[in-house]
Amino acid sequence: MALRAALRNKCRLSALASQLSSCSRNAAVCAPTVFVAQRRNNSTSTTLKVDYDQSTGVAVMHLQNPPVNSLSLDFLTEISISVEKLEMDKSCRGLIITSGQPKVFSAGLDIMEMYGKSPERCGEFWKAVQEMWLKVYGSNLITIAAINGSSPAGGCLLSMTCDYRIMADNPRYSIGLNETQLGIVAPFWFKDTMVNTVGHRHTEMALQLGLLYNPMEALKIGLVDQLVPEDQVLATAAQTMKKWLAIPDHARQITKTMMRKPTIDKLRSNREADILNFVQFITKDSIQKSLRMYLEMLKKRGQKKPE
């Protein structure tokens, strides 16, 4: 296969601006309104803080990859390894995922991993995205997303892979798979995860338009399960976890596997093809060009005082 690696632009933007958007009242397409500069932090110990309480069997994972928890290859790998470790600890039963950064749960996949990179590196990155999804969506743990900020694209995916979603009731925050707005496309397993969450029709419209929903809208279509005041997101997650812990693990796990296995198997048996597909798409001249324009726009906006 001839990969089209027209990755001419070698410049590295020193800052990756990502997107924190607040959504208009009427479920319409939303324009990103808040952007912050990002600095990569390569220290594993500082980008993921996991508090594990042996007495309850519940771990709380704080995403803290400043400024907006962009899901880089390194960060995704950290998350996957961390979930795997918890999974292997027989005493651990539940996992709460939340953000240690202000205003954002996760801004989604790190665009810098897709822009100006070699096909090989793009493929490596995509494999890490798959790995994270397989680990969390297929986890035997009870997983609760404590969504204390905006959660576009990959951030929305991470939320949807959990068993339950509690979001901060802040109308400035938004959540959704907004890939098409950037000219890129959510793959079939992002789509399957969303169909399993909000059904076929909402997914069709949301994905075509790249819709970002404010918390009220997200609750209405079932994209999140509960809204609480911002300062109570984590406490509510802990409380909710208790209800889930009351169910015998073996029965709950068999049931969860029954519900999710067909969706997981679809990716498992298509990982190579899915990676190839992604690399071919993302390395196209036209896609690289639109990513460059997007990054330049973000950079300009980021230089202004962010909202």
Add this chain to the structure above:
Amino acid sequence: MALRAALRNKCRLSALASQLSSCSRNAAVCAPTVFVAQRRNNSTSTTLKVDYDQSTGVAVMHLQNPPVNSLSLDFLTEISISVEKLEMDKSCRGLIITSGQPKVFSAGLDIMEMYGKSPERCGEFWKAVQEMWLKVYGSNLITIAAINGSSPAGGCLLSMTCDYRIMADNPRYSIGLNETQLGIVAPFWFKDTMVNTVGHRHTEMALQLGLLYNPMEALKIGLVDQLVPEDQVLATAAQTMKKWLAIPDHARQITKTMMRKPTIDKLRSNREADILNFVQFITKDSIQKSLRMYLEMLKKRGQKKPE
């Protein structure tokens, strides 16, 4: 295969009465209440008026097959050809489908194409129904149904094949796949289209009972996406189209294909069997008899002052 062609009744009703029903408040089965006489218009140029605005890339297709836009073989073929032409015009990006007739979007499949016809003709007709659905449901264009009147049976199907549905907020209008009320059956791909729109449970009940929904009910279950005053249907469609046009075509089209291809492939790989199945069913003595009774009832009602 022995086709049962008990098509004895050779009389041609000079007028095909079709059904415009308003639906009772409580989502119950609705009896047709308004009927109008129909005159076939064989002039291609007059039954389909397509206004194409090169500057916006948006075409508006006005259905005007008097009196109720019944979907005859000729009319279906015109629609398919027209959509195909727009599809091939690279400058065209969006299509709004609306009615040029008062009170009705489309009364659905032309019963005269199913009553007293040869098996061959029935098969030809059904192929045209398939063709129209394949063209519109699989269209790369942004498709919006501006439903400015009642939309039973095939009219509902045509609406559901679009990307977005805006309906006139007139409680006298109704929409739904009411085939069973006439003793006939919606085939699997009508069913699949409805399941993709309103889910399995609503589809099961709607199809078994042949339910027609008034606009409020249709909005509630997601059969339409938006209600607006009758005189604003087309303007709202044009405004909505702008939002969809803001999304890069390539990303939106890949996403649309991902959502709809499995459903489309199911028909594509079963067209012959589906035609055979339809012809065998519709040419049965018992079905022809119930169609005759239905037509006679419509004729009687049509002779009274409508509504």
Add this chain to the structure above:
Amino acid sequence: MALRAALRNKCRLSALASQLSSCSRNAAVCAPTVFVAQRRNNSTSTTLKVDYDQSTGVAVMHLQNPPVNSLSLDFLTEISISVEKLEMDKSCRGLIITSGQPKVFSAGLDIMEMYGKSPERCGEFWKAVQEMWLKVYGSNLITIAAINGSSPAGGCLLSMTCDYRIMADNPRYSIGLNETQLGIVAPFWFKDTMVNTVGHRHTEMALQLGLLYNPMEALKIGLVDQLVPEDQVLATAAQTMKKWLAIPDHARQITKTMMRKPTIDKLRSNREADILNFVQFITKDSIQKSLRMYLEMLKKRGQKKPE
């Protein structure tokens, strides 16, 4: 295959306490609150009273297996045979299923059929559960559940196999597949039936948590179709039946088969494996132990003045 038949506890509880729970306001996991002692009645004629009205073609089946209509092997077999007989009577078109016992529609599968029994007996029992579901979910009759009491687990399954569900608007009643709360698991075809009724997301959460819904909550997610005052459940069912009878049987039946056949075929082609799976699971030491603890808890509660 080596069946693990650690069925040491030979004692027979003279009374099988089953569960009638009223559900808390907030859709949370519900603890069973009412328990009554059960006496098995082996007389076929008295546990199932079927009133068939030849003039309307509608049969009303009263479940009266005191005290809580637990679905034992015998009772399930009676139901299956009764439905089959009605099905073969060409004059019969509709079936209403309701309870002749106070406060409960059906408490679900009889736990005594799963506790301390031989693998052979367990397999026989499970086959009867499958048979009942196949008969009712695949019935050509119009089936309406008149849910005049609580309907947990197998009672909820029986309700969901019908075409329409009318429930008593009594907040003390509840309905849901609460298997995981007892440490057991709803099999794939229970799950499929629920997905067809309330969609994937509600099913995933309901089955993992073993949720019991009060009537308002059940209506909201679509688990039941209508709520009426307790003394009007049966009359409303009869009235609703008239609407369904207005649809030509042949069209309605073809449509019903189209909607349900894929789900039915999934079990049909996996009956043996499903039975084996159930027997292996239910005869495990750990599962038998948790059933014993559950039964002992019920017994204690049953000895107190119920509620």
